[in-house]
Amino acid sequence: MRKLLILFSCLLFSSSVFGQEHLMSKQLEFPNVAYPLHELLNEISKQTGAEFSYTSELNTNQYIELPALTGSLKYFLNEIIDAKAFKIITRENKIFLIGIPPSERKYSISGFITDSETGESLINASVVNVENYTGTISNNFGFYSFSLNQKVYKLQISYVGYQDAVISIFPKQDTSINIALEPKTILNEIKVVADKKGNNINHQFVSSNTITSDKFCNSGILGENDLFQNLIQFPGVQSANEGLGGFIVRNGSPAQNLILLDDVPVYYSSHLFGLFSVFNPDAINHVKLIKGGFPAHYGGRVSSVLDIRMKDGNSKKLGGDFSIGLLTAKFNLHGPIKKDKTTFNLSVRRSYLDLLLKGILALADSDVTGGYYYGDLNFKLTHKFSQRDKIFFSTYWGGDLINLKNTEQATTTSKEKTENKVGWGNFTNSLRWNHIYSNHLFGNTSLILSRYTFLVKDKKSVQNEGESFKENYNYQFRSGIRDFTLKSEFDWIPDSKHYLKFGMESSLHHTKPGSELYRNSNKNEQNTYNDQIISSKELILFGECQIQFGKKFLVNMGSRWSSFIVEGTYYSTIEPRFSAQYYLHPKWTVTGSFSQMTQYLHLVTTSSLSLPTDLWLPVTSKIKPIDSFQYTGGTNYSFSKSIKLTAEYYHKLSRNVLEFSDAYFFQNVSADWENIVEAGKSWSNGLELNLSKTNGKTTGNMAYTFSKSFVKYPEINSGKTFASPYDRRHDFSVLLNQKLSKKVDFSVAWVYGSGLPATLSSTNISSVSPYYPGKISSTPIFSHRNGFRLPDYHRMDFSINFRKFKKHGIRTWNISINNVYNRKNANYVSISETKNEFGTTSYSLKQISLFAFLPSVSYSYKF
Amino acid sequence: MKYQLLFLNICLLFFHFSCEEELQVPIPDEEPKLVINSLLGVDSLLRVHVSKSSVFQEQSSNTFLPDANIIIKENNQLLGKMIHENDGWYSLNSYTVKAGNSYQIEVSYPDLGTAESETKTLQKAAITNLSYQIKEENKLEFTFQFDDEALQENYYMILLKAYNGTSFSDIDFYSDNIIFNGNLSGNSIGIQQNMLRGSHTFSDENIDGETNSISIYAFNELFNDSEVNQEYKLELYHITSDYFKYERSLTAYYNRDDSPFYKKVNLHSNVSCGYGIFTSYAIDSKTITIQ
Incomplete structure (x- = not known):
């Protein structure tokens, strides 16, 4: 009986719902385009038989312009009734239009936040309702959106280094407000973008740090202001080896860092074999480093994401700067092509060691000429079609080139000229289209090309008497990777408590392990051409939702x-991501996260240095992708508006990480790499502490990391666990910036790291000659992988700026000293054999150190 | 060429900026272990060299062990206890190694424990039709054929020797045959540059189960007196996988000379609880006289 009653109730309910749906789907046809509302409701009643019931708040005298003459009842009601002010409820044949109290009505406020002087987008600027400190932050394009009830509010818009703006607003409808913030005039006031307001709004900052290029104050080798040198001030970030080969995040290899330049992955991020990053600070607007708690829209590498955004260019006036240092000369020009509509930003950098070398060789009347240089070109074009549509084109070209030319007398009547070139570089392009679909929905679609090429060219030509040079030998080798990507992502902000991101990405990777061209006209040999491309495809779908529960709890899943x-x-x-932030107190938060990351491209490298010959190769049926699982837990405490302490613990487990097998000895790495690597697992854990002061004349940052990292491979080191190459136990850094006056400021940075593990051949064994089975000699071997620790690393750098404010700009002299107290840090250690006059052999440890005390000077002018 | 030029520039950079100094850090101390060295040649005497590893601080030229206890087995049947001859070399009277058998060795020594290893001997791969041709640029081309057994992984090594009046000794050669692709030293153009300074071993990866004709090149000016008949010997070793890995790892080690630009390479070993190599080969050779 009870079951029958339930069944009957269900049938009754479904028939009622069907009846209401049936009513709403009735088709209507109107003879006129515009009606007063009361007439329109009568006309609808006539055609459908529905009865309307509404409160006096509904202004029935208002004129309604219809969007179409035919359509369903549901369609017309949604078009003519303001859903933010009235609820539409249907009961059988009746339609109720019930007014929502003004205090409960929600209206969206959206727009862009920019720099008032340059028009540059401000990324991660906060928009906060000062009444309850709820709000949002701007996305990577400066767009923000959130919802407010219908009443008077004061909104505070903040961005570090800019004057806060406070505006009063009484939202009566969805509103678009573009906000321009004025920069503070104090130079170099703050280095790290503090998130003091951000902590109270609907965005998390778990395991991430941000920095803007104007706050780069840690000069690298030869005074070059380098991005990677500035990153190592953050906890959990270390340099791989002094000045060589990128950076290490939470014990992951440099190849596990995803480096994005305006959404384009950059494959080889160093110049001069790893000494400098390829990113010209002049072209950079904003940099975000994510070490854990990865949002779902990032992926493809397992250790970190470095999201670099280039400057759009000044939309108000033409400006620029140039500088000249010991190693490079730089030039930057930016400005409007059409004011407030179209802007450009062009940055060029070139080293000039080769020019000096060429001059010296010419003076010496040498037959040999040659040199080395690196250069970068960043160009960005931005065009605003309307308030809702904006297009960005960014391109980067950068490369290194070594060349050598030699002319010699081959015979008494002929000369031979040889030319050798080795070059490598990146070429990246992105075309992005921003569209605001509604005040709640922001979309970005990108078309991306990224190319990395390594190239070798050898040419020989001969000149007989009275003739010009004729090429008789040509050899070319190329390797690299080329990516084509289409990406579409959306930010949907339905209200201030929810922030959704979703999208798709489709990529085509073309990997070229090596193609050769060979032509030798001397020997009448056939041209040979060997080109191999490995093609791989990647498809990605992602979605994430950030939800605020109450005022204290924020979750992103x-x-x-x-x-x-x-x-x-x-x-x-499927890579799940989760992060959460809870306020114990307005100044004190606790955070936690879990994330799984997958990497389908492996960097196959034969050297301990970051060499351009390293190859990115896709997974194979034998070599599986790297999977990484990371858990973090941390806390942030703000002592004041300026001083903040953060502590975070992480635990990371990775599978299918690769290492060369114990007796790896093949030359042709690209062909044999599957057979010479071993897949194993690694695990790391660490504690990071960071204390920062971001306001005032004295600012700075102090970071300490304690970490352990191990690896295990079935066939390496007898299957026993050993220290990972990136297992630096203690890492400490201090950065102090002091502003002495408006014209003079200085910074001092000190870094300390306990020694990295190294493999040392410390045992001698007798070995039989493979060619003479009776001949025995002595050969050094190593018994343990990474069983030795390099000496501790520490270094102090100093930099001082002298500015002069001139009529048309600012002139700056920078003097910097790298390695102030001339510490000889070990880059490489080996056992050295010495024989004395009596023939006795002794052994000692020898270290090679790069970069002792190195002063430098640079001049720059900003106009 | 690409590597040489690149590394030359890296070296220049290093020399420009770097400095070398001695460290006041003790070299890590390690326990010595047994070292077994034996390349068993089919139809040759069964000989084994036994020594112990030494750390650098205790470097001495006499690390061989004259009184080790060595037991050798053939197809898991005890052959006997080996007897010390001299300088760490042991033999089993005049016992010769047979093709197609497996050999097990157990070496024990007080305080050094017991080290063990095993190998299986192979049949020789016969050389057929060895011929020569004098080419331009003082190049002497030797061509020979051999049959590779199908459906199994085979490894080989080629040595070219010249008669110097008293004995045959190794001479340099090069080859542009596909078998030497992936050699440890890249072949460039011109006979002077492209001698096989890398490995002399190769696998049958590219020639599986075929009758192969291989050409190798040597200098024709080895003998100054053109009136004298020049005598060359070509040796084709059919070797085990362990032999192949051992030769390649040893060559890689010496090519790289502990350079900081390469990752460390260790010597291949198939000895458990010790170091060294215990493996085998079968050799076929042919001699040819250049008129």
């Missing part, structure tokens, strides 16, 4: 589905 196809092998992974 999402997932990323990635699939990878290469030469008949298919991999697919």
Whole structure:
């Protein structure tokens, strides 16, 4: 009986719902385009038989212009009734239009936040309702959106280094407000973008640090202001080896860092074999480093994400700067092509060691000429079609080139000229289209090309008497990777408590392990051409939702589905992401996160240095993708508006990390790499502490990291666990910036790191000659991988700026000293054998150190 | 060429900026272990060299062990206890190694424990049709054939020797045959540059189960007196996988000379609880006289 009653009730309910749906789907046809509302409601009643019931708040005298003459009742009601002010409820044949009290009505406020002087987008600027400190922050394009009830509010818009703006607002409808903030005039006041307001609004800052290029104050080798040198001031970030080969985040290899330049992945991020990063500070607007708690829209590498955004260019007036240092000369020009509509930003940098070398060789009347240089070109074009549509084109070209030319007398009547070139570089392009679909929905679609090429050219030509040079030998080798990507992502902000991001990405990777061209006309040999391309495809779907529960609890959860196809092998992974932030007190938060990351491209390298010959190769049926699982837990405490302490613990486990096998000895790495690497697992954990002061004349940062990292491979080191190459136990850094006056400021940075592990051949064994089975000699071997620790690393750098404010700009002299107290840090250690006059052999440890005390000077002018 | 030029520039950079100094850090101390060295040649005497590893601080030229206890087995049947001859070399009277058998060795020594290893001997790969041709640029081309057994992984090594009046000794050669692709030293153009300074071993990866004709090149000016008949010997070693890895790792080690630009390479070993190599080969050779 009870079951029958339930069934009957269900039937009754469904028939009622069906009845209401039936009513709402009735088709209407209107003879006129515009009606007063009361007439329109009568007309609808006539055609559908529905009865309307509404409160006096509904202004029935208002004129309604219809969007169409035919359509369903549901369609017309949604078009003519303001859903933010009235609820539409249907009961059988009746339609109720019930007014929502003004205090409960929600209206969206959206727009862009920019620099008032340059028009540059301000990323991660906060918009806060000062009444309850709820709000939002601007996204990577400066766009923000959030919802407010219908009453008077004061909104505070803040960005570090800029004057706060406070505006009063009484939202009566969805409103678009573009906000321009004025920069503070105090130079170099703050280095790290503090998130003091951000902590109270609907965005998390778990395991991430941000920095803007004007706050780069840690000069690198030869006074070059370098991004990577500034990153190592953050906890959990170390340099790989002194000045060589990128940076290490939470014990992951440099190849596990995803480096994005305006959304384009950059594959080889160093110049001069790893001494400098390829990113020209003049072209950079904003940099965000994420070490854990990864949002779902990032992926593809397992250790970190470095999201670099280039400057759009000044939309108000033409400006620029140039500088000249010991190693490079730089030039930057930016400005409007059409004021407030179209802007450009052009940055060029070139080293000039080669020019000096060429001059010296010419003076010496040498037959040999040659040199080395690196250069970068960043160009960005931005055009605003309307308030809702904006297009960005960014390009980067950068490369290193070594060349050598030699002319010699081959015979008494002929000369031979040889030319050798080795070059490598990146070429990245992105075309992005921003569209605001509604005040709640922001979309960005990107078309991306990224190319990395390594090139070798050898040419010989001969000149007989009375003739010009004729080429008789040509050899070329190329390797690299080329990516084509289409990406579409959306920010949907339905209200101030929810922030959703979702999108898709589709990529085609073309990897070229090596193609050769050979032509030798001397020997009448056939041209040979060997070109091999490994093609792989990647498809990614992602979605994440950030939800605020009450005023204290903020959660971001999402997932990323990635699939990878290469030469008949298919991999697919679902990567869950979760992070949370809870306020124990307005000044004190606790955070936690979990994230899984997958990496389908492996960097195969033969050297301990970051060399351009390193190859990015996709997974194969034998070599699986790297999976990484990271858990973090931390806390932030703000002592004041300026001083903040953060502590974070992380635990990371990675599978399928690669290492060369114990007796790896093949030359042709690109062909044999599957057979010479071993897949294993690694695990790391660490505690990071960071104390920062971001306001005032004295600012600075102090970071300490304690970490442990181990690896284990079934066939390496007898299957025993050993220290990972990036296991630096203690890492400490202090950065102090002091503003002495408006014209003079200085910074001092000190870094300390306990020694990295190294493999040392410290045992001698007898070995039989493979060619003479009776001949025995002595050969050094190593018994343990990474069983030795390099000496501790420490260094102090100093930099001082002298400015002069001139009629048309600012002139700056910078003097910097790298390694102030001339510490000889070990880059490489080996056992050295010495024989004395009596033939006795003794052994000692020898170290090679780069970069002792190195002063430098540079001049720059900003106009 | 690409590597040489690149590394030359890296070296220049290093020399420009770097400095070398001695460290006041003790060299890590390690326990010595047994070292077994034996390349068993089919139809040759069964000989084994036994020594102990030494740390650098205790470097001495006499690390061989004259009184080790060595037991050798053939197909898991005890052959006997080996007897010390001299300088760490042991033999089993005049016992010769047979093709197609497996050999097990157990070496024990007080305080050094017991080290063990095993190998299986192979049949020789016969050389057929060895011929020569004098080419331009003082190049002497030797061509020979051999049959590779199908459906199994085979490894080989080629040595070219010249008669110097008293004995045959190794001479340099090069080859542009596909078998030497992935050699440890890149072949460039011109006979002077492209001698096989890398490995002399190769696998049958590219020639599996075929009758192979291989050409190798040597200098034709080895013998100054053109009136004298020049005598060359070509040796084709059919070797085990362990032999192949051992030769390649040893060559890689010496090519790289502990350079900081390369990752460390260790010597291949198939000895458990010790170091060294215990493996085998079968050799076929042919001699040819250049008129």
